[in-house]
């Protein structure tokens with residue numbers, strides 16, 4: 551807890567491996583914080599033609615690139631496997647066929663080197679991305695302080711967690727339907743914007759009027775849950791009406807109004823939850839935390855100090871897995887070579 555003295559953890563250099571969805575990634579992080587190298591091979595171009603991630607294509611591509619990605623992470627850090635203390639790997643949640651590629655790579659390396667193997671929850675990784683900073687930084691940025699209210703918004707998840715100490719999570723609520731990133735992706739498709747939808751909507755929204763369409767905000771009072779399907783349907787209805795009237799879609803205004811509704815709900819709920827649960831600070835993580843409007847909204851409120859990972863660490867990467875893996879390793883976790891993938895795996 552925040553007021554207790556921090557446990558002193560042993561030093562350690564961890565190789566992280568991530569392959570839960572459509573990014574093949576490897577990174578080396580020292581002491582859970584200092585980023586020595588990070589390599590991300592994105593498959594976005596491969597999946598763009600399907601308008602979303604095609605699972606079998608993803609696993610095959612992971613197999614093709616994973617060895618080179620790990621080699622590159624070691625080279626960039628000017629390290630050899632013998633310089634490491636542990637190997638951390640994403641165990642879940644994610645696509646089963648993708649997860650096993652990273653797991654098998656990590657197991658092979660652990661077997662060959664005798665290094666300890668640590669399985670990491672991908673969502674925990676997103677949270678720990680906020681601990682990571684580049685080795686070139688003049689001074690370490692302050693660490694997030696517990697109790698920490700975490701808004702985790704990604705392609706597959708949107709949830710609020712209270713984190714009371716390292717690796718201690720209490721889930722307060724989550725989406726009842728679409729994840730925030732999923733809503734961005736689906737609405738982008740509706741508006742004819744390219745995949746992935748989040749960055750496309752952000753780009754279109756930059757030149758649009760966020761007040762042009764008063765889209766609904768699902769407040770779901772007395773709960774810490776979210777719902778984005780009503781908002782998505784409202785955008786769909788508006789698009790259909792405009793099309794039936796033969797009007798050109800005001801894509802920029804629609805994108806800006808949709809984005810404003812999502813940001814409004816996420817900010818309001820998170821601040822309320824932080825107040826109610828006496829959090830010291832707020833952390834926003836996951837792919838959607840790359841969104842400029844969301845970052846600006848959180849950074850401009852004055853009620854709580856806010857941590858948001860740097861842009862390159864918001865979407866999937868392996869530095870976050872190495873960081874979370876370090877804390878698990880330092881606190882004694884060791885996994886066996888028969889560790890299986892967990893495609894569905896809640897954080898708490």
Ligand SMILES: Nc1ncnc2c1ncn2[C@@H]1O[C@H](COP(=O)(O)OP(=O)(O)OP(=O)(O)O)[C@@H](O)[C@H]1O
Nearest residue numbers: 704705706707731747748749837838840841865866
């Ligand atoms: N600038 C942005 N604005 C809004 N959304 C964004 C932005 N950049 C990325 N996203 C969204 O983030 C999501 C990808 O995030 P992430 O890589 O964490 O998801 P994932 O790993 O597929 O899902 P999960 O982490 O839940 O398993 C996509 O839905 C994408 O549209």
Ligand SMILES: [Mg+2]
Nearest residue numbers: 704837865866
């Ligand atoms: Mg992710």
